[in-house]
Amino acid sequence: MACNLLFAILMLTCSEVLCKINRNKNSHECFTELKCGENANGLSIVVQGFPGPRGSPGVTGLSGPMGPRGLMGPTGRDGFTERPTSFCAELQYFDLTKITDNVLRPWILSDSFNVPTVSNDFSENTGIFTIPKNGFYQFFATISISRTKASFDIRKNDNRMCTIWTESVIRSHNETTASGWSNAFIDCLLYCQVNDRISVVISYYLNENFDSKTLAYLYSTFSGYLLFNI
Structure with a gap:
């Protein structure tokens, strides 16, 4: 009976923490996650730390297919040729x-x-x-x-x-x-x-x-x- 009451309190507490973190997931705050084992006695608490450094860029992907042909531009002006004497x-x-x-x-x-x-x-x-x-x-x-x-x-x-x-x-x-x-x-x-x-x-x-x-x-x-x- 006492175990079930403790579990309910932790669930309520963890729900509040998780909701808070989900709304501020770009911040550098920690959050607490409640994990349950196969039986009610196997409870554990995991604390997540700060994000690690950014990883190196991945390999460049293949070029995409050629896009559709653009619209034809306006006609150019007439050329000029000097008439010989x-x-x-x-x-x-x-x-x-x-x-x-x-x-x-x-x-x-x-x-x-x-x-x-x-x-x-x-x-x-x-x-x-x-x-x-x-x-x-x-x-x-x-x-x-x-x-x-x-x-x-x-x-x-x-x-x-x-x-x-x-x-x-x-x-x-x-x-x-x-x-x-x-x-x-x-x-x-x-x-x-x-x-x-x-x-x-x-x-x-x-x-x-x-x-x-x-x-x-x-x-x-x-x-x-x-x-x-x-």
Whole structure:
């Protein structure tokens, strides 16, 4: 009888202690735990001390699976590419009597083939392309004629770089027996420096008292562009 009463008192006491410790389990207080054996006489009291030091970290686990692909970002802005220096001119008309220095002109710069600033480098009135940058340029000339013979040069400054020859007449015994029209094409690759002048020059033109002329507009063109600057 006395043993059962003592057991009940200890149970009440231990319940209060355990509840107190459970509410403050992060504190460094001790608590008392009541253990019972297989019979009522085998009672023991265990007192828990302060927590020990933190143990060393465990081994790193395996990497987890790859997560889902993220959302696509916004589209970037358009890139910018500088357009190389170039020009494309069509012969407007041709009148040999008005050409004193033999430079073929005047020309037309069509908006369909040229950038708005092309007139800074090529003059329609003088027919001269002034080099804006050092580098290698390629130039083209297409000449169409009717009832005549003619020779044209692509010149850099006053130097002849390449020549084109074309004729549209048939001569026999120093007389013209037939005539028609023809065209010729030439291109050349030149290294040029700033302020060099490029033009198409008439080096020879035959006029035998008949209507000799160079065909204008798209029949005769002069063009060029910068391959790469140095």
